[in-house]
Amino acid sequence: MRILLAVLFFCSTLMDGAMAYNPVNGLGMPTLPFTMEGDVKVFKLRAEPVVTRFCSMEKICKSNLTWGYNGVTPGPVIEAVEGDKIRIEFTNGLQMHTAVHWHGLELPNAMDGGGMHTQRLVQPGETFNYEFTLEQSGTFLYHSGHMQSLQVGMGQAGFFIAHPKKEEHPVDHDYLMMLQIWSIPPHDQIPDTMSMEFNWFTINGKVGPDVPHLRAMSGEKIRVRIANLSMMSHPIHLHGHTFWIVEDGGGRNPESAHTRANTISLSAGESKTVEFHASKHPGPWLFHCHFLHHIMNDMDRPPVPGEKMIMAKEAGMFTVLDVESGSAEKK
Numbered sequence: 531m532r533i534l535l536a537v538l539f540f541c542s543t544l545m546d547g548a549m550a551y552n553p554v555n556g557l558g559m560p561t562l563p564f565t566m567e568g569d570v571k572v573f574k575l576r577a578e579p580v581v582t583r584f585c586s587m588e589k590i591c592k593s594n595l596t597w598g599y600n601g602v603t604p605g606p607v608i609e610a611v612e613g614d615k616i617r618i619e620f621t622n623g624l625q626m627h628t629a630v631h632w633h634g635l636e637l638p639n640a641m642d643g644g645g646m647h648t649q650r651l652v653q654p655g656e657t658f659n660y661e662f663t664l665e666q667s668g669t670f671l672y673h674s675g676h677m678q679s680l681q682v683g684m685g686q687a688g689f690f691i692a693h694p695k696k697e698e699h700p701v702d703h704d705y706l707m708m709l710q711i712w713s714i715p716p717h718d719q720i721p722d723t724m725s726m727e728f729n730w731f732t733i734n735g736k737v738g739p740d741v742p743h744l745r746a747m748s749g750e751k752i753r754v755r756i757a758n759l760s761m762m763s764h765p766i767h768l769h770g771h772t773f774w775i776v777e778d779g780g781g782r783n784p785e786s787a788h789t790r791a792n793t794i795s796l797s798a799g800e801s802k803t804v805e806f807h808a809s810k811h812p813g814p815w816l817f818h819c820h821f822l823h824h825i826m827n828d829m830d831r832p833p834v835p836g837e838k839m840i841m842a843k844e845a846g847m848f849t850v851l852d853v854e855s856g857s858a859e860k861k
Contacts, residue, residue, distance in 0.1 A: 605688030631675030
């Protein structure tokens, strides 16, 4: 089935006049669609308020008012191919001015989205077109380029994946993990972006156990692209596996620079990519931040007087790699 879907995707992209690639798996984050206008790949991106819930447990997670893009936070994944001509038609649906910064991309200065330094800010209701040719391949990001502590702190961030013209390092699964942190005051729905007392730690806008699982069969090759757009560093650890660090945010590193590890630390604004083969031992393998209080949410305050303390004991920055028995060669 996976091969059939890849073939169908390849054919559809050729019909659209775009170069084919194997799409990434956003683990719950949708992919932003595009249209072709001549040889230009056109995306429509809109900044707007988003009502989100970090988990499905009603007693733990209430609805929160965040900001995002196209109705979700984190924003939808943008995928393109090195050499593509890109136009992002960005509309500001917020009640304050903003811009979009293309984190790590090499492009004309006027398209960088660095707030008032490189462009006139996009006013509420306005549309601004970001246009550039994609000169790189690798794992990149986009986020607000204005009043970042507020706007990125409210959730305005997303992945920008630039596929190489020719995939020389194919994998069976290509996953994304976006790390964010939040300060949600008691009895409030709006994140406090002035606070440094963080109490919610999310992957792809969810907390475990609601973060979608990574899935693979024993022996399959897995790529995981991890990005940190939060105010803290996060040491991400995978149980039962050793991986190779193949990318540090600037495109794929030469093989001589690959290093082996089972824990990878990401500072604020960093992205890193790891690759490995799924264990020969099937089962659920934990994938989590090793700042251990980051896997137990809402720990920053004592119980509210007169109320029972309800806390998810394992509901933070973690997910699971589910390895099924079998062999990639037998598929």
